[in-house]
Amino acid sequence: xxxxxxxxxxxxxxxxxxxxxxxxxxxxxxxxxxxxxxxxxxxxxxxxxxxxxxxxxxxxxxxxxxxxxxxxxxxxxxxxxxxxxxxxxxxxxxxxxxxxxxxxxxxxxxxxxxxxxxxxxxxxxxxxxxxxxxxxxxxxxxxxxxxxxxxxxxxxxxxxxxxxxxxxxxxxxxxxxxxxxxxxxxxxxxxxxxxxxxxxxxxxxxxxxxxxxxxxxxxxxxxxxxxxxxxxxxxxxxxxxxxxxxxxxxxxxxxxxxxxxxxxxxxxxxxxxxxxxxxxxxxxxxxxxxxxxxxxxxxxxxxxxxxxxxxxxxxxxxxxxxxxxxxxxxxxxxxxxxxxxxxxxxxxxxxxxxxxxxxxxxxxxxxxxxxxxxxxxxxxxxxxxxxxxxxxxxxxxxxxxxxxxxxxxxxxxxxxxxxxxxxxxxxxxxxxxxxxxxxxxxxxxxxxxxxxxxxxxxxxxxxxxxxxxxxxxxxxxxxxxxxxxxxxxxxxxxxxxxxxxxxxxxxxxxxxxxxxxxxxxxxxxxxxxxxxxxxx
Numbered sequence: 178x179x180x181x182x183x184x185x186x187x188x189x190x191x192x193x194x195x196x197x198x199x200x201x202x203x204x205x206x207x208x209x210x211x212x213x214x215x216x217x218x219x220x221x222x223x224x225x226x227x228x229x230x231x232x233x234x235x236x237x238x239x240x241x242x243x244x245x246x247x248x249x250x251x252x253x254x255x256x257x258x259x260x261x262x263x264x265x266x267x268x269x270x271x272x273x274x275x276x277x278x279x280x281x282x283x284x285x286x287x288x289x290x291x292x293x294x295x296x297x298x299x300x301x302x303x304x305x306x307x308x309x310x311x312x313x314x315x316x317x318x319x320x321x322x323x324x325x326x327x328x329x330x331x332x333x334x335x336x337x338x339x340x341x342x343x344x345x346x347x348x349x350x351x352x353x354x355x356x357x358x359x360x361x362x363x364x365x366x367x368x369x370x371x372x373x374x375x376x377x378x379x380x381x382x383x384x385x386x387x388x389x390x391x392x393x394x395x396x397x398x399x400x401x402x403x404x405x406x407x408x409x410x411x412x413x414x415x416x417x418x419x420x421x422x423x424x425x426x427x428x429x430x431x432x433x434x435x436x437x438x439x440x441x442x443x444x445x446x447x448x449x450x451x452x453x454x455x456x457x458x459x460x461x462x463x464x465x466x467x468x469x470x471x472x473x474x475x476x477x478x479x480x481x482x483x484x485x486x487x488x489x490x491x492x493x494x495x496x497x498x499x500x501x502x503x504x505x506x507x508x509x510x511x512x513x514x515x516x517x518x519x520x521x522x523x524x525x526x527x528x529x530x531x532x533x534x535x536x537x538x539x540x541x542x543x544x545x546x547x548x549x550x551x552x553x554x555x556x557x558x559x560x561x562x563x564x565x566x567x568x569x570x571x572x573x574x575x576x577x578x579x580x581x582x583x584x585x586x587x588x589x590x591x592x593x594x595x596x597x598x599x600x601x602x603x604x605x606x607x608x609x610x611x612x613x614x615x616x617x618x619x620x621x622x623x624x625x626x627x628x629x630x631x632x633x634x635x636x637x638x639x640x641x642x643x644x645x646x647x648x649x650x651x652x653x654x655x656x657x658x659x660x661x662x663x664x665x666x667x668x669x670x671x672x673x674x675x676x677x678x679x680x681x682x683x684x685x686x687x688x689x690x691x692x693x694x695x696x697x698x699x700x701x702x703x704x705x706x707x708x709x710x711x712x713x
Contacts, residue, residue, distance in 0.1 A: 194236025234422035238379025281595030292431030294350035313411030316404035471619035
């Protein structure tokens, strides 16, 4: 009987691959049932490893915190017009279409005795953080030259080019490392929580240093130039980031056993089509990939020009940090109350969305009064209460993401993290020109004059401008958040279905370990021997 074209397509793109955990005969997998259960339920990650993972995330957050002020640095310190910056970033995006596939494929093909990700985590931080530090030292290198100096524009293009070259091979391994470190959900959640708090306080540390100094500089109390400030912050950030990330490579082994010989690219690039959960997320992201809040440092403008500077906002952030710490206490009660990770994450996202709307409406009402403390009350209330769900949101939303990646391995036998990344990234790049146009449009819509170097209280003296600035800061990404929440309503990898998936997945990993014991790293062999002894 002839096989129809539809059946061929279903077999190729939707059905589980031959010899995946979803298709291997249960009688074969059942021989490793005890080891599989232990791998899933036994904590393997030490406190020291969690500390190193948190340190790495803290270091990365310092760099991301500095990048929050990137456009501000480019326009007000390096003195390059935002139009040039937007064009440069658009060109770099075109380069990404060549860079990302190569880096993603190389990462997926990597198999070493150290693991899949650790070699990159050891090798890439130095060039990645060094290129970032040199970029933020640009204003010192060129001195006080004129606006839109061609040398500075070329310099900026080269540094962003280098940074992007190394960022893919830096970000993919570090993002996926908690999943490769352990198969135990309790381990992954612990690492995720530690990284979440380290990231939050790493980013806030940059703001806690930069904004008070900027306030003192704006008032004339401190005689230091922003060019020196950015240079110092970038060098310190680069040093911490390099050492922290290399520490993970040295101290944190990979324990998840992968397929020794990866599938060809022609297969793995279509694996997103086999994973209905990942495919829905890609579709939602694609629908909002054109969206932009203008890409400007609306938080800095809000804090400096609307709320009156760093020293006014310190108590406001204090309330947020108190709520952020308290949010740890809500993890277990919420887990017991909702049981389903999906329902819990939906509730937490809706909570954030409601608070964002309240913050925008409140700001729209009180900003015309030109009283920083009134706007501050709105900011403190909404921003602080949003911190109450930080720990649960991080723990359970992160675990859902890892479950979706594990589902790909369950169906295909592969973890094509790099290839999946490049495929989804390609889809996002299709709408990059629209994103660029919207960025420019949002800047014009706001009416904010980015060429004014002074950032003192109400310097632009416009209620309309500051209403829009506050709205962009408070809820600039509200629509993408809502759209990206829709796939959660169809997420059913829960309960017994999830238990069965992980049982089969870990049984297959043990089968691979048995078949390739001579090729496994020393860390893997020790782990298997330890679990075998515990079961004897």
